[in-house]
Amino acid sequence: MIRGYVYRIKPSHTQIELIHKTFGCVRKMSNTLLFERETIYEMFHEYPELLNAHQYLTPSRIKQDYEYMYEVDSQALTTAWLHLKNAYTNFFKGHNNPPQYKSRHNPIQTYTTHTINNNIRIEGKNIKLPKLGFVKIKLHRVLPANCSIKAATVKQEAGKYYVSLRIEYEETKKEVQDVQRLIGLDYSLKSLYVDNEYNKADYPMYYKESLKKLAKEQKRLSRRIRGSNRYSLQKLVVSKIHQKLKNQRKDFLHKASRYLVNNYEVICIEDLDLKEMKKTKHFRKSITDTSFGTFTRYLEYKTKDKGKTLVKIPKYYPSTKTCSKCGKINEVKLSQRTYECSCGANLDRDHNAAKNIAGKGLEEYYKKEYGTDSLTWSSCAH
Ligand SMILES: [Zn+2]
Numbered sequence: 001m002i003r004g005y006v007y008r009i010k011p012s013h014t015q016i017e018l019i020h021k022t023f024g025c026v027r028k029m030s031n032t033l034l035f036e037r038e039t040i041y042e043m044f045h046e047y048p049e050l051l052n053a054h055q056y057l058t059p060s061r062i063k064q065d066y067e068y069m070y071e072v073d074s075q076a077l078t079t080a081w082l083h084l085k086n087a088y089t090n091f092f093k094g095h096n097n098p099p100q101y102k103s104r105h106n107p108i109q110t111y112t113t114h115t116i117n118n119n120i121r122i123e124g125k126n127i128k129l130p131k132l133g134f135v136k137i138k139l140h141r142v143l144p145a146n147c148s149i150k151a152a153t154v155k156q157e158a159g160k161y162y163v164s165l166r167i168e169y170e171e172t173k174k175e176v177q178d179v180q181r182l183i184g185l186d187y188s189l190k191s192l193y194v195d196n197e198y199n200k201a202d203y204p205m206y207y208k209e210s211l212k213k214l215a216k217e218q219k220r221l222s223r224r225i226r227g228s229n230r231y232s233l234q235k236l237v238v239s240k241i242h243q244k245l246k247n248q249r250k251d252f253l254h255k256a257s258r259y260l261v262n263n264y265e266v267i268c269i270e271d272l273d274l275k276e277m278k279k280t281k282h283f284r285k286s287i288t289d290t291s292f293g294t295f296t297r298y299l300e301y302k303t304k305d306k307g308k309t310l311v312k313i314p315k316y317y318p319s320t321k322t323c324s325k326c327g328k329i330n331e332v333k334l335s336q337r338t339y340e341c342s343c344g345a346n347l348d349r350d351h352n353a354a355k356n357i358a359g360k361g362l363e364e365y366y367k368k369e370y371g372t373d374s375l376t377w378s379s380c381a382h
Contacts, residue, residue, distance in 0.1 A: 002150070005143060006164045009127065009154075010136040018132055019154055019161065022072040023109040026080040027102040029069070032062050033084045034099055056085075073130040075113040079151075083112075112153040120149045120165075127163060129154070137163065144169045182266040182365070184358025186319065186350045187292045192256060194350035196358035201256050207248045214241045253291060257298035261306050267299060268361025270319060271312035311361040311368075324355035 011019060036057055044051040059081045063069045069077060087099040113120070119130050122143070126134035129152060143149075147169035155162045184196040192201040217238050224231040260267055272292060303310040313319065321329050326343035339345065339352040 002166060002168050003144075004164055004166055005141065006162055007127075007140070008138040009161045009163050010138070011132065011161055012135075015132050015135055016161070018072065019156065020109075021068075022076055022111050022131075022154070023156070024104070025066070025069045025072045026076055026111040027104065028066060029059065029062060029077045029080045030084045030099075031101050032065075033057065033081055034088075034101060037084075037088055071131075073111075073113050073132075075116065075130060076111045079112045079114060108155065108157045110153055110155045112151055114151045115149050120152050122149075127152075129163070135163075143167060146170065181264045182268065182358060182362055183260065183264045184268040184354045184356070184361050185260075185270075186354035186357055187270065187272065187295075188350045192253075192292075192295065194348070194354050196351075196354040198348065198351045198354075204248075204252055207245070207252060210241060210245050210248060214238070214245060217241060249291060250294070253295045253298055257295060257302050260299065261302040261308055264308070266309045266311060266361065266365050267303060268311040268313060268357050268364075269296065269299065270317075270357055271315050272296075309365060311364050313357055313360050313364065317356075317360055319353040319356040319360070320349065322352075322356050324352045324359070 033056065040051065040054050040056075044054065059074075059078050062081075063074075063077065084099055087096065090096050091098050113130055119128065121128050122137065122139070123134065125136060125139070127137040128134050143165070144167070147167045149165050149167050151166040153164040153166075155164065185193040186195075188194050188200070191203065194200050217234070221231070221234045221238055224234050299310050302308075318329060320332050323330060323339070323341040323343060323345050324347075325345040326341060328341055328343065330339075330341055332339065332349065337349055339347055339349045345352070
């Protein structure tokens with residue numbers, strides 16, 4: 001795995017001076033090579049054999065012409081030389097625009113250097129960089145364990161200095177323990193969801209109170225004469241409750257999703273086709289009220305932020321009809337609240353579905369993480 005980490009650095013005055021010197025040398029290195037390339041191309045482009053045979057100046061040859069370059073990090077110079085060379089090659093292959101001359105007036109200045117013999121490393125609150133020595137670094141984020149720094153880019157932007165580290169590390173296989181922190185959710189119409197342990201995420205009391213109040217005030221509104229003063233006053237009362245309900249619901253959905261993401265590694269849900277369900281008149285009100293869509297969105301970004309996994313069960317999977325004990329498929333009527341099977345299973349319909357979602361979710365998770373589907377829910381967590 002290769003990743004980038006960016007940190008703010010606070011170089012001293014002498015270090016700043018050297019950093020700017022390096023920016024200058026790197027610019028010079030790059031521009032010298034670009035000028036040479038352009039000149040040679042202009043001279044020889046009609047004679048490919050001459051063009052191809054030309055030996056371009058090497059970094060060490062260029063350095064001989066500009067002695068001050070010996071003062072700065074030689075890896076940074078080589079990297080600049082290589083970057084330009086590659087940019088030129090890619091341009092000829094038609095992959096990108098022609099390389100540009102670098103200007104000292106560019107508001108962002110950078111140079112990149114590569115690690116040799118552990119010469120780039122973090123020690124305490126400092127980072128060691130070639131030629132610069134130890135520079136103060138603001139480590140707002142720790143590097144992964146056992147990683148190695150491959151390259152560092154020093155950047156100046158808007159008067160501030162940054163270092164961007166390219167690091168390489170072995171991704172440690174997720175522990176099987178993670179799987180025990182797996183939860184399956186069946187979205188339900190009464191509470192927000194029922195999980196595979198038969199816990200329900202009930203809407204809070206204050207929310208239910210507001211709902212009752214809304215119903216009462218709505219009824220009152222229906223008795224008023226449209227267009228009358230009292231009607232518009234009552235309408236205001238109703239819309240205020242609506243607003244309040246909306247906020248309360250959002251708040252609840254945030255709390256519920258945060259709880260799950262904090263406590264579980266893998267969260268499995270059904271990939272509901274809400275649009276399809278909304279078309280069904282019977283569902284319309286409840287669906288919009290419980291906001292499965294919003295909840296799913298919250299889960300999506302919160303799991304992503306925390307490095308957890310959200311597994312969406314394919315739509316075709318019959319989570320309601322399948323028996324969570326024996327796997328048999330049974331017909332279930334909409335009005336039927338209990339799931340019964342000839343194997344003896346007898347449990348709440350949503351609980352049964354949640355168990356199936358957890359099981360199917362584990363399978364999907366393993367397929368994705370380990371490329372295997374040999375593990376099943378029953379052989380692992382039950
Ligand atoms: Zn069964």
